[in-house]
Amino acid sequence: MKLHHGATSALALATALMASQAGAIGLDRSNQDITAIFEEGNVVELSFGKVFPKISGRDRGSPIETYENVGEDFTNASASVKMDFSNGFSGALIIDQPFGADIAYGGNPETTGFGGTTAQLHSSAVTALGRYRFNDNFSVHAGVRRQTLEADIMLSGQAYGPLNGYSVALEESSANGYLIGAAYEVPEIALRAALTYNSAIEHDFETVETTTPPLQAPPELGGGGFPAQLASTTSVETPESWNLDLQSGVAPDTLVFANIRYAAYEDTRVSPQAFKAATGGASLTNIDDNYQMQVGVGRRLSEMFAVQAAVGFEAEGDERISPLDPTNGKRWVSIGGAYNLDAVTISGGIRYTMLGDASPQVRNPTSGQLVPVADFNDNSAVAIGMSVAYRF
Template sequence: MKHLLSSGAALLLTAGAAGAVGLDRSNQDITVLFEDGNYAELSFGRIVPDVTGSDLSPPFPGYDYDDVGEDYSQFGAAVKMDIGTQMSFAVIFDQPFGADVLYGGSPAATALGGTEARLDSGAITALGRFRINDAFSVHAGVVRERLDAEITLSGLAYGTPFDPTAPAPTLNGYNVQLEESDAWGYVVGAAYERPDIALRLAVTYHSSMEHEFETTETLGGVPVNVLNPALSATSTTTVNTPEAINIDFQTGIAQDTLLFANVRYAKYEDVIVSPVFFDTAQDGGLRDMDSLTEIESNTSYSVGVGRRFSDAFSASVAVGYEGEGSDDLVSPLSPTNGNYSLQLGAAYTVGDIVLSGGVRYTWLGDAMPETGTPDEARAEFTDNDALSAGLTVGFRF
């Protein structure tokens, strides 16, 4: 029973990151490190959000936005090997963070038409585990992470269409490109196990990482140094990714039946994206740095039951939950607020090969994208959801 969900539990995360905390996509899962023996896996997930909403009317025309959340894919790979009886080592590739948001509509006739956010990431984690005894172990490692992003602010919520001759140009038509940046971080944790009842409690801390992006800002396609000669054509934007804590738990509750759970806390309140021109346009750069992102720290929960029906076949079901923020006002770049989810997974073993697949349906919380100071609701998003599916191929060697 110990390996009932060796791939299945991780699959449920791979198969449905839509609606996870903040910009999370992979959950930074490291549980492959607890596989017995030598093991490798490849995973693929496809996420299809259905995120729609409407401008508030008044003050805006009431335009309907379709497919604001774009479909995306997730890839992952991992190799774990034993080194003697007490040491093991793993290398994991994942895509920890991401965003794919695009609002349709004219920037001159809708509140948010043309607003767009794209964030791509990739990370390689190398970590080792030392078994102190049969019950306790510690694990730690290093992470090399790559990020790049592009954000466009567009629509009447950001002011009238951009006019370079205006004495105080609005941000309607603002674009920033954050070129690819690499950064180092670390992972550290510990685990308690009772193999006789398939119990494991693992706690893992993921450090924040400081990225320095070469930044190009434009307004209506005009470089910001043309609009403000005091600025350079390019600048550097420093962004810290969120530190996070993962708690992974499992225990046998009956013959061939396993209860499992995951809790993840990510500190997104420290993620500030404040390019020079954007910050200056808000208040002359006189107050604390203004951020393109306004994401609250939050916690996600998942709990489920898995059962082995034969030596070859097992299945699982789980529910997930992420709480809403302090209010319904959110950044237009992330127009949802909390979520519930239902997940189904199955695994089939053929010799040394483990094939596992799963689906997740996520109910996304209602939200009201806002702009301005003080915050003012510009649109309303209700009754949205996401469908995710994933496949993992594992191999023991």
């Protein structure tokens, strides 16, 4: 029951494309997908997606104040080249945008809890990996990754107390990591189970913190002030993660698949020097370790056309919700298709994500307790994407 690649790789590609575009864990954007290494033959692929979040909430301190369209639209692109070599070896080069954030709160910072708060994170990564097949059933893969990040964060609004007006620029930083994994396959039924570990990557950002008026350390931390603008270096570790990709043919021209990702975000802390001293070691980001899962089915309708559908979820975390990611858990459904024409496959789809209700919190400067400041309910995101693959 070996399936034509139009019903296997093309459908898996459309599914992976939509899985990467919205509703991912924490700051994830691409899920660090490396399934290009499992494509048949030599393939070059280009993928593009656009996400339209609808994230709005209401300020608890002022019932008439609302935050409209806090999540900004964003795009995500990736490219890969995979080639077979001799003696069971193959290799791939993958370029993607693994992490990101585009958050901007409207409202007056003098009358709202979060008015004027923004967070922008941009990233890119280049991954070079190789695969060795011991036989038709077992293989291992490993590679190196070069990752580049930059970010700007502004804390604005009455909820931040003395931190109202604080901003930090984390200048572009590049650092290296690795990945390693293994796979089991039964080609006759298009079965594959592939597990991949992605290492944490530590960045040292050249940092500029700006505050008006200048920050003061609390008395219990020795007091003292900081200049209105402070340059320093901030170490930030992007999360280690595990990806499990499963698929199997269950009937002629029919494929089922599942993708599971776990990311350890609790070690991703952003504590620039002045902010850390003024808050007793707090982090600008507070993201729980979490997992997400999706399952789906693909069906080849003809030699040229195939379709797929999938559902998925991200588990809810605890109530420690950051204003820079005002959601808690996600559910989604996606549909897609692939059109195969000789050496070219065009695939794409659409995904609707229901974002979990959340009440973002900040730490009260007097009591030290986390206090909910706003409520975000009934939000969603729509993602569209397409990919073009050329086999040579």
